[in-house]
Amino acid sequence: MEVKVKQLQLHLMLMAELALALVVAVAAGEATSSVAAATKVQSLPGCNSTCGDVTNIPYPFGIGNSSSKPDQPCYLEHKFRLHCNDSKLYFGNVPVLAIAIEGQMDVMLDISSKCYRKNGSNYWSNPWLYTASFSISSTENKFLTVGCDSYGYLNSVYEEHTYTTGCLTRCYGNRIMSITKNGTCSGLGCCQVNIPPRMRNITVEASGFPNSTESLGTCTYSFVVKQGSYNFSTTDLQGFPHTEFPLVLDWTVGNKGCNASKSGTDYACKNNSLCVDEDIDYGYRCTCMSGYEGNPYHPDGCIDIDECKRPGHTCIDENHCRNINGSYQCFCPKGQSGDGTEKRGCHKQEVLTKVIIGAGAGLIILLVGIASMYLLYQKRKLMKLKEKFFRENGGFILQQKLHAREDSSQTAKIFTEDELKKATNNYDESLIIGRGGYGIVFKGILPDKRIVAIKKSKIVDKSQIDQFINEVVVLSQIIHRNVVKLLGCCLETEVPLLVYEYVSNGTLHDFIHNGGKEENVTWKTRLRIAAEAAGALSYLHSDAFVPIIHRDVKGANILLDDTYRAKVSDFGASKLVPLDQADIATMVQGTLGYLDPEYMQSQQLTEKSDVYSFGVVLVELLTGEKPISFDRPEEKRSLAMHFLSCLKEDRMFDVVQAGIMNEENKQEIKEVAVLAAKCLRLRGEERPSMKEVAIELEGLRLMEKHPWTSREQDLEETRYLLHEEASNIYYECGDNSSLQNTGYDTSRDHVPLVALHGGR
Structure with a gap:
């Protein structure tokens, strides 16, 4: 009978464990699917994230206003506003090919050309691209000029000054067809230069030497192009087949660096993200913290990555991996020792090890308990000391007088010691703004962001407490534009502290x-x-x-x-x-x-x-x-x-x-x-x-x-x-x-x- 009961109990335990495993697996699957869905969210709710071939328009960019909130733009700032016309995405009047959340945008720009006719009817075109907030990527683009005896300029207006770079080509007759290899751009028929950093508001100019006797082509072509998007061919000298090329823009948010922007209400980096402004001359970028992914500009911020579901973690397998915010942990099942990693694995736990661990845990619990009791005792002792000082400094009398005041709007506040400690970073000496015969004055910042001056006085005569209280009440009533306002006091210290408005320009x-x-x-x-x-x-x-x-x-x-x-x-x-x-x-x-x-x-x-x-x-x-x-x-x-x-x-x-x-x-x-x-x-x-x-x-x-x-x-x-x-x-x-x-x-x-x- 006892054997049957034990077998029944064993079956029930196995069934319970299976049910629990099933629930965990379902929950994990739901979490995985929800995370996967969340990571795909790039635009604001109710905003169109697709236009033609561009299938994922990430916020802070956007088209028009949200359909769910008509008054809410789909973009962060006006400079991120896009348009969708005839299934084509435009940035101003420039076609957009792709937008990367890492801070780059591919656009199309016309080439610059200038052609000479024997009858003297020359013609040319000089495209421009106005990008006051975005710069031409110096790492992803090149500037090229194609033609015989030709040269081209790339001009940029930055901070009201014009900066120019460019290159020139020579041909030396029809021999160029035999001495130049297709795919090379080394100065014969085709030249190229790197794009300098911080180039905005660009214009492209193509031109040729007026007295050239070359007969191999009468046109010059200059353009900015994304690296790898153009390969030179000698046949291009006789007839250039392209009218536009893709180029890459570097985009940023804001107009100030990280430190200057973090305190503003329009700070763009959301949850679980970092601000980056290194090697950035205008504004800043946001990036997800390690262990997170998604759109750092989106109001929901970056989403935690479940490393256990992806290859690359160091655990034995997914069953020995536990996902945590921003990271993961490897573990061993109950009854086994080890750390659950591929390097150390898991092993059956010995009894002696259990005893040692149990004894250690008990000792730790005992020490934590003793420490907690001691801290509780010290906390109560400190509270009693604060109550003593509050009573001796006339705190109850002051409270009665302040409550009796008819004009409560001008009543001085009684601050706690913790409030003023936090405001002065525990009376940091670097915040001292004055020393005198009657005490020390600290600069402090209250929770409501008000800047105040906190006067920590020297020892006062306890017999004068009634007069001190009366003076606090009277001084708090002084309202004059040329008298420093007394905002309140703290009576929980041995010597009362006074809190005044902060005056910033010295004495x-x-x-x-x-x-x-x-x-x-x-x-x-x-x-x-x-x-x-x-x-x-x-x-x-x-x-x-x-x-x-x-x-x-x-x-x-x-x-x-x-x-x-x-x-x-x-x-x-x-x-x-x-x-x-x-x-x-x-x-x-x-x-x-x-x-x-x-x-x-x-x-x-x-x-x-x-x-x-x-x-x-x-x-x-x-x-x-x-x-x-x-x-x-x-x-x-x-x-x-x-x-x-x-x-x-x-x-x-x-x-x-x-x-x-x-x-x-x-x-x-x-x-x-x-x-x-x-x-x-x-x-x-x-x-x-x-x-x-x-x-x-x-x-x-x-x-x-x-x-x-x-x-x-x-x-x-x-x-x-x-x-x-x-x-x-x-x-x-x-x-x-x-x-x-x-x-x-x-x-x-x-x-x-x-x-x-x-x-x-």
Whole structure:
């Protein structure tokens, strides 16, 4: 009974294996047939792929529009548009013989001929072929001239220049019939030359020597021909039997190389294909990756090749071959060892080998399990650390405040640490665009392709988190064309990260001092930058939701975009001013050379502190010098003091940077100098407000735009104002005018001297 049961079980197992093999075979057959069908697809759905003798027109070429989608052309670009007339395929007005997906197209072109008649009635024809995007193949074609005492030219127009090649023939009487072999083209009766690369828009010219006495033929024939399509015969000298010949065009897609095209929406290389532009002077070509076949330009891309169904694989046979995308694998059936290749084959597996393999597999599984548990532990630990930092940095408070905002369109985003790591390639040092006393700034690219500046600050006081959160909320509400926009922050790190809009053209400090650009000596550009920066600071002081004192106004914190528009940035030292307070007691912070002397002495921060710093920026724009430079003599070390001294002595033009002043802007420069002197007054209450400064600078710009406004009303009055302002400020400083007595010594312990040359 037991024997019968075992036999029945054995029969059932065999039947199951046979059924499974049958299913696999059917599936494989269906897959093979579907792949074979797919590889034949060259044109778009609904497009005619046949015209006369041309039976397979591959996309990107096409005729007309798709029948299934009438608005969709059957071709990629207009240059690939074909026409089918009377069962003949045309490229423009040139007949097409064949198109290869590898980048070549065979067409027919008329020959050029010129014949001389005894009665003087000569006639000739010079064919042309306009192929702006395609070139005449230099490897598949030859240029030939057939005739006695004849010559021919092949002209090409490339990048508005004409290039020419050609050859000439001689005959030496009727002896050529005996000394020249048919099938050779060596210069006697027939000459040929190679086609140079990059020849487009060609014309063919045939001609003969006018004083020739040869009687063997009176015509000259020149033509471009596909190699192997013409064999010279001496009888052709007496009567040429051909009117046209096939030639080969090299075609490409696009008009730029691979790197420049890959980011575009019209990139032509589809799935499983590669872009090739080596030895290509115009555009690029697409080719299927190894292990794939088909049309790389077709929307479906290249199709995987089933190497197991084709000869050439290295497996024992098809049954020991497994197809995978782009390749194949050889294997041995269960219970056998080996790799299934013809070289090593398959062998029965020994028990010891099974034990070793099983033990090895078990050990690997154990190690993988331990590693997975460790990674899971580290991941949970990291998540808890991120939650801790998020909580300590006020993330929940910030979320509540942002959700409470009515205008959600201007709400700052809270980024995750992973988002910013990915945007900066894990904070790659090559993406650093700035370093300062308050942190490092990285360039980053968000998933939506926006380019941003990510500020990684140094350690902050945890007791100031509430103020930091409030500042993030307020700064995210600032919408001004000349203020760098705060897009959001990340609170999952020990120190919060700030995300700003990216401004691409460097800083005003670089613009003034590093040179290299023509615009950096243009007064009109400098005046516009000054007016825009002043307008931004005026907005922060007077029009923002909560007044903001920047506290570190300097050239390095005024960024410039591609059009040299000013963008005030870096609010790391900024302070929000409560509406009921005019000044704030705070530890002195800023940059040496720009610091307000009154602020250094009193440690009382007011809006007029920004006015003083902006005055130094105006002096920088006028002089092109750095605010503090130990390379200058001691009396000129402080730019502000040296500038005021020159104004007092009526030597203002001695310090104005060479090249920016002319007769047209001389008066403007004087007025800006007066304004800078007002901003540099020692007592803050006597300085103008930023709004007044912005109005005056904008007024100067408007006067420049309206020539009917008198700019030279009273030069003597301006000179008097310059002298008066400088004298008041210079004497006002008195014994305190030196760098050592501006309050610097008494505040030494409170001022972070993060830079001596105006940068952080």
